[in-house]
Amino acid sequence: MTRKTNERYELNKQLAQMLKGGVIMDVTTSEQAKIAEEAGACAVMALERIPADIRAAGGVSRMSDPYMIKGIQDAVSIPVMAKCRIGHFVEAQILEAIEIDYIDESEVLSPADNIYHIDKTKFNVPFVCGARNLGEALRRIAEGASMIRTKGEPGTGDVVQAVSHMRLINSEIAALTAKRDDELYEAAKSLQVPYHLVKYVHNEGRLPVVNFAAGGIATPADAALMMQLGAEGVFVGSGIFKSGNPAKRARAIVQAVTNYQNPEILAKLSENLGEAMVGINEEEIKILMAERGQ
């Protein structure tokens, strides 16, 4: 395998820039992928089961069948992403071999390694990883992730975790920005991340890669909430295809991300969407997926 060059990493970060202001939708079939594309998804996440069903089914959850992913790649012209287990670098190699556009090293699947994440610098294909706080985000970036998302609590339809992760990351960035230069070494130590990334965040007041919201987003209002809190785009998993009218809800969420600051438009978009996914409250669930892979 060829080592990823700096140019490749630059292009991978830039693909995430092109996805900004967009909605990445979980799909399980090529029919769903087409509905998502037609509704205005900027990318689709191909997986065998959406998080709500992974949660319901229990057991070990793995990378999807490459044949199924290829079917979705053939069905749509937008980028196709797929998930591999945390630390499962062979699943990642397989996804790279089928020329996936983005790999999500995801806590939604069962972790394959309780200590190590994938060394993403060894790949040409880009990676997105989840983060609950600034330390996690910068550790994933140090490992080669070219896009970050909140971990949320997938498959619940409950946005509370995504909100707290986004708020925490932003407040930690603000705190770093306010520090004196000579305090950054200690900050790197306590965040357990490389100094050069701390320095970047201190100088620029932002992560060095695009940051999306993910986990529990089920309505146009949820999507706009995450955008107002500083997300640069959203992932919607179970929220669309577990709802009453997926195509209409998908379109409404897409428009809500564009006009996230316009309550009149958001009000119109929220009308008559049919039933939202039922959802489970955070307190009612047994497995907190966000705890996986720190």
Added chain:
Amino acid sequence: MMKPVTIGILAVQGAFIEHRYMLESLGARCVELRNKENLAIPLDGLVLPGGESTVQGRILRDEGMFGILQQKIRDGLPVLATCAGLILLADHLSNDRASYFQTLPVTVRRNAYGRQLGSFITTAPVKGIGDVRMNFIRAPYIESVESGVDVLSVVDDHIVAVVYKNQLALSFHPEVGQDTRIHEFFLDRVRKKKG
């Protein structure tokens, strides 16, 4: 003292903020175009940024912006279009049934270099500007042009930059780097048009 100009940047999806920062650093005033109401502001120029053309086309229509912007382009509003923006302008897409503004008489191939693993960076000359570092990200290229279209740059036998009347369209992304020459070239065209 240069004339102040107002550039509308299509901000429905994609890498629009990068264009905004670059144009503002060159002294232009920028407004983000997200809905029909935003289009009431008089514009001297228009930027169609990179992103996903299918998404941008969907939202342009859902927000009732499509016809208004198409008319502005037909009426001669100077346009800078990058990547997805080029797809929005093209008369024909060779590998997609969709079409959008159809104001630029060229045929464009979407995702012409394949998936993300086919994305690349190269340096090539652009007529009137010089050598430019070009980032192609799941990029399209122009397969053919009709008469009157001025080809500005060719990479590996494929056309990647053209000018036609008021429209400047590129396969690559000048907004993601530090080089501002393409945007300066665009602003010169905008100022000339403004008179």
